[in-house]
Amino acid sequence: MPAKEVKDGVEISNPLEIVQRLLEVAVDDLGLPRGVFEILKKPKRIMKVSIPVRMDDGSYREFEGFRSQHLDVLGPTKGGVRFHPAVTEDEVAALSMWMSLKAAILGIPYGGGKGGIVVNPKELSKRELEELSRGFIRELEPIMGPEKDIPAPDVNTTPEIMGWMIDEFSRLKGKNVPGTVTGKPIILGGSQGRVEATGRGVVFTIAEAAERLGLKLEGMTAVVQGFGNVGSITAKLLAERGVKVIGIVDAGGGVYHEEGLNIAELIDYAKETGTVNGFKDYPSMTNEELFQAECDILIPAALENQITGKTGPAIKAKIVAEAANGPSTPEGTAAMEKNGITVIPDILCNAGGVTVSYFEWVQNTTHLAWTEKEVNERLFTEMTEAFNDVFEMKEQKNCTMREAAYLVAVERIAQAMEARGWI
Structure with a gap:
């Protein structure tokens, strides 16, 4: 179910237009009533x-x-x-x-x-x-x-x-x-593991993707765009699994080290200086260089519209894990698909945050508190099951992971609409 790459000859970068187009294609491919899209759009x-x-x-x-x-x-x-x-x-x-x-x-x-x-x-x-x-x-x-x-x-x-x-x-x-706000301090009813949840979920999906590709996670190389909460935790957890994080770029610049960066030290450095740039006098790295880097895993963990028709064709990674929301334009997505790159779409890849927010909400409403181990185990179960659901849809429909993720989500939402009598 290929979607158009451009609109009137111009690459689409408005996130609302992007999600609307993908939703419309999913509704059509599932053969759902037009009213489903009218509600979703x-x-x-x-x-x-x-x-x-x-x-x-x-x-x-x-x-x-x-x-x-x-x-x-x-x-x-x-x-x-x-x-x-x-x-x-x-x-x-x-x-x-x-x-x-x-x-x-x-x-x-x-x-x-x-x-x-x-x-x-x-x-x-x-x-x-x-x-x-x-x-x-x-x-x-x-x-x-x-x-x-x-x-x-x-x-x-x-x-x-x-x-x-x-x-x-x-x-x-x-x-x-x-229960009205999640991501709170633990003393106010926040959940153990919430701060790390999005990055941890990203790592769980990367591990699943690597396994499906027949790759061993340990020894792989990665680059990360963005070093806020999600980017830094993703890098830290990957490094703990034996992945060499060789390049990171944030708003203040970038750093590259072929032998792998010490992420724990880099997190402390970035807290002190506000950027990863200048860490241990390693070579600097630009966004353009990051997208062109020879690596196994690319993790955009910044803002929208980073992988475009300009940056997408240069990506050499085997796996792109969309830790940010909407980091890829349709043209950037098409370029990655053309080059056979496995893309873990944002609506699957970075869903660890909302999952543990849900856990926090459940704990607040039931007046219970789970340990960090319990939270992480539940998160692993939820993320891996979701990855498998999307991958199975991909195999069934012979489509991309992004298209499969939209199909899974829209099908479930449509079932709820029908059960309520909306359609």
Whole structure:
């Protein structure tokens, strides 16, 4: 079920257009009623808010924020909140739609949600950041709740920020409602293993892909784009499994070492300097060089639209694991498929975060606490079963892993729509 690579001769980079096209193809390929696509193609609700913040100098600034709730046919909407200057309404809408698909693939009783504020958090003091976070929750409170919509961390948001958010929501409700926000500090009801969950899930899917290809993970080489929470943890866990991580690029530059980087030391270095660039005076590495690197595994763990018609053809990796959301444009995807690269699509690859967020929600609602070992074992089971479901669909339909992931997700969502009488 090949999709068009371009639209009117121009490569598509709008994430909303990309996900809509892939959904339409999946609905058609499954022979589902057109109404399924009409429901899936846009969020049920997008709230746009303006958040006033008193700055440290006494002035006031207004920050624009969004919360998208895509679909609640399987359960309450669920998804992260990102703080980034490039946040747009279309981006948040697309991300909420991807969250719906992730939940369906993993068999989690959630729909997709996503939030964002247009801000560079590095420009704010801690007090200003807290006021912004609390103000966002005050605006969203009418549409939030453990059975309505459940925020979580995402780009540039942390457990500390989630702690402020759950505190503000609980104040507004006059009671403690821990299941309304996940990714919280453990002392406030957060789950063991949540911080590492997305990166750990990425590694589980890479291991499964390597096994399917008849490759031994130990001794393979990898490069990583992005060294935030997901990129750094993915690199660390791969290194612990004997993978040589030879190159990493972040917003401040990159570093390359053919013999493999010491990831534990690099994490400490990046915390001190804000970048991996300059680590041990190893050679620097650009994004362009990273995508051209001779390696076995490429992990885009930054933002959208990184693998394009320009960068895709140069990739030499055997496996591309999409740890970021929407890192590949349709043209970039086509280039990788043409070169026989196994792509683990984002809606499968990085679903470990929402899976452990679900575990946290379950623990909050049942007033139980699981050990990190229990969480990791459950995550392994869920991620490997989901990978196998997608791989089996790929074999059945003779299609790509991305197409198979959409087929699995859309089929399950359509079943829920039919059971509710929507179609």
